[in-house]
Amino acid sequence: MADMRLIVAGAGGRMGRALTRVISETPGAVLTGALEAPGSALLGKDAGVLAGLPENGVKLSGDLWSLSANADGIVDFTVPAATIANVAIAAERGLVHIIGTTGLSSSDDAVIKSVTGRAIVVKSGNMSLGVNLLAALVKRVAQSLDQGFDIEILEMHHRAKIDAPSGTALMLGEAAAAGRGVDLDSHSARGRDGITGARRPGDIGFASLRGGTVTGDHSVIFAGAMERITLSHHAEDRMMFAQGAIKAALWARQQKPGLYSMADVLGLGDF
DSSP: OOOEEEEEETTTSHHHHHHHHHHHHSTTEEEEEEEOOTTOTTTTSBHHHHTTSOOOSOBEESOHHHHGGGOSEEEEOSOHHHHHHHHHHHHHHTOEEEEOOOOOOHHHHHHHHHTTTTSEEEEOSOOOHHHHHHHHHHHHHHHHSOTTSEEEEEEEEOTTOOOSSOHHHHHHHHHHHHHHTSOTGGGEEEOOOSSOOSOOTTOEEEEEEEOTTOOEEEEEEEEETTEEEEEEEEEOOTHHHHHHHHHHHHHHTTSOSEEEOHHHHTTOTTO
């Protein structure tokens, strides 16, 4: 099979540059387009040079429709508005769409889901092997422990992150809620401040820390009477997210239209 021709959305950002590097190192994948926001000062720059590689001749463009004419997939770690703008074009062009964007709303998710009858989409709050294994473990532990164990999710990221809780924290919360057989939205406790009263039984709590250059730390704490169980993951380099995303793209190329997650890519659906 010919190499999978990939577009990197947000190619001028930190994740975009990491994706460009990983594609250059991955057999079966080739960079065919580099998308950046219209009006960006980086438009016209060489994607390889921006990623710390030799010049590759792929210039940053703000026109996805033109880029997608000769592509098989798009890898999208941008912001919600940009991702939603990309969804329709990717579906129209028949591109595999790998979505690692966080901060998506329920209405954004509905837009993404609406194209999956005819398009292949892999969407995940975190593309790493370790975090997806962690989510599977969280679901199992939540199934095994009763409400005598309170669930709290703690995450920390770099100072520039714009959404909270992180997409990974919410993914872990969804795993815990699935294990408990409850709806996360109605059992979520966020942003405690002041006189809050006692903790509501059955809540899944979230706490978000921001500072420095932290790539991503996540812990899920099961706190019972006189004992605690803590499951944790510490990300040391965003290259692991890029590697997972390109693995997902190559996997998705062989799938039927639908909405998939990294658990599907990694074969963790029944874990």
